Amino acid sequence: MSLRATDALQMGGAFAEDAEAQARFEGTQRMLAWRRRLLPIAAVVGLLVVWEIAVVVFDIKPFIAPAPSMVAKVLAAKFGMLMSNLLPTAIEALSGFLLGNAAAIAIATAFVYKRTLEEAFFPVAVMINTIPVVAKAPILVLLLGNGMEPKIAIAALICFFPTLVNMTRGLRDVSPQQLELMRILSASPREVFIKLRLKNALPYLFSALKIAASTAVIGAIVGEWIGATAGIGALIIQATYNFDSPLLYATIVVGSAFSATFFGVISWAERRLLKWNVGHAA
Structure with missing residues (x-):
């Protein structure tokens, strides 16, 4: 066999090994992805089964802790009412999310370019943040x-x-x-902000937005506790005063599901927009 033929066989074997290694790697990644999805689901199902068994075995009264099956029945029977109360809470949470984050981004930009403003007003922001939500609401x-x-x-x-x-x-x-390179390239202040500072800030921003996605819903619900005739918070108060624990738990499930969905949407947007970020977790 000639030397050229031998080299071709070796190269073909190397390519085959690389293809097999790539296939094994992709299979491992798919398995890990399914594991990340299925493990939380299995954990939740397991906890619900234990909860259901505990209610039966210890004869726990429904007004104290209703069984998951009873909560599920209320969810199905009063789904329309729950959704109609979720709507105002969702509007309040989404509006507050957009307003609060837009203001924070604008003020953060001012802080970066005007250090005096940060020194003057950042302590004020800290002070306001230390006030409990239940004290701000009234x-x-x-x-x-x-x-x-x-x-x-x-x-x-x-x-x-x-x-x-x-x-x-x-x-x-x-x-x-990086700043010096932008100056050498004669970049304008706007280009420095958009192409360097803003792009660098996106991972930090999305970390905050994922927190805000959950806390906005909490803020809207707490606000409804103070005074509202509709909404998840108002329904929680009504169910508590009426000792309607199945409805209370069903309302909490609906509010938590909306909060989790909101968080998932922000996480999805982060994965789509930050593909360039090497350090970003998939």
Whole structure:
């Protein structure tokens, strides 16, 4: 056999081994992906089974802790009512999410370019953030009335601070070498902001947005506790006062499901927009 033929056989064997290794790697990744999806589902199902058995074995009264099967029946029977109450809470949470994060991004940008503003107003933001939500809510109800406005404001305030801190850090966390390169390339201040600072801040921003996706829903619900005739928070209060534990648990499930869906949408957007980020977890 000639030397050229031998080399061709060796190269063909190497390519075959590489293809097999790639196939094994992709198979392993698919298995790990399915494992990440199935393990939480299995854990939740297991906990529900244990809960159902505990209610039967220990004869726990429904007004104390209803069985998951009873909660499921209420979810099915009162699904329309639950959805109609979820709608105002969703509007308040989404509006507060957009308002609070937009304000945080704008103020963080001002902080980065005007250090004096940060030194003056960042302590004020910290002070406002230290006030408990249940203490802010009555004040905002007195100022804004009993409609959706105070609930939106509470959701916005609870989203504001994490995004402000993360966005400020992300915009500022740019190396001097990168800034010097942009100056050498005669980049305008706008180009420096969009192509360098903003792109660098996106991973920090999405970390804050995922937190805000959950806290906005919490803020809207807490606002409804203070005064509302509709919404998840109002329904929780009504069910509690009526000792209707199955409805209470069903309402909590609906609110948690919406919060988890909101978080999932932000995580999906992060994966789609941050493909360029090598350090970003898939």
